[in-house]
Amino acid sequence: MIKCAGWLLVFLGAAHTLLALTLEGAARHAGEWFSGALWHEDFSDMSPANSALWLSLESFGPPLIVVGLIVLWLDRRGITPPEFIAWTLGIWGVVDAVILITTPWPLALLANILLLVGIRRAARRGNPAPHADATRMP
Template identity: 85%
Template structure:
């Protein structure tokens, strides 16, 4: 489950970034990005080049790829990723769902659920006695 969640994070982040660069045409503004044309721009009067930058390279896509790779790296070493990763991204996914209902937020929410459930199962396998004690009624 954890491995599946990690790959979903990588897939989602990479797809978002690559689709923004290609299908949305953000890459055609690369010349402006590297020329210094955006240095004096603010968020209130964003140019198409600045908007394209924030949609693609400065979006959450690249960090989500990195986060997915970290989850996979941890899982490959038998380390359970901390639950705050899934909780934080899950809340962000739900906020995204409210603001932009047509985005593929259910895919991210699924990855977060898989990460939470996988983490709980891994914790039970590592320390079954403490889980049994916690479930026991005094």
């Protein structure tokens, strides 16, 4: 379950980023992104180039890929991911669903449920998430 959740998180992050760059056409603004044209823009009055940047590369898509890869990395090493990852992403997904119902929040919710169930099952098998004390450096 943890592995499925990790792959689903990677998929959601990659799909969001790639679809924003291609289908939504955000990549056509790349010239402006790298020219410095956005350096002095006001967030309250975004240009199309700035909006495209925040929809694609500066969205939560790339960090969601990283979170999914971390979950997979932990699982591959037999380390149960901490529950706060699933709870934090779950809260974010619920807020996202309330604000904009047309997002793929059901897939994010599925990933969170899989992750939480996998974490709970691992804890019952005696493989709990590592405690903060165990990761401290001397």
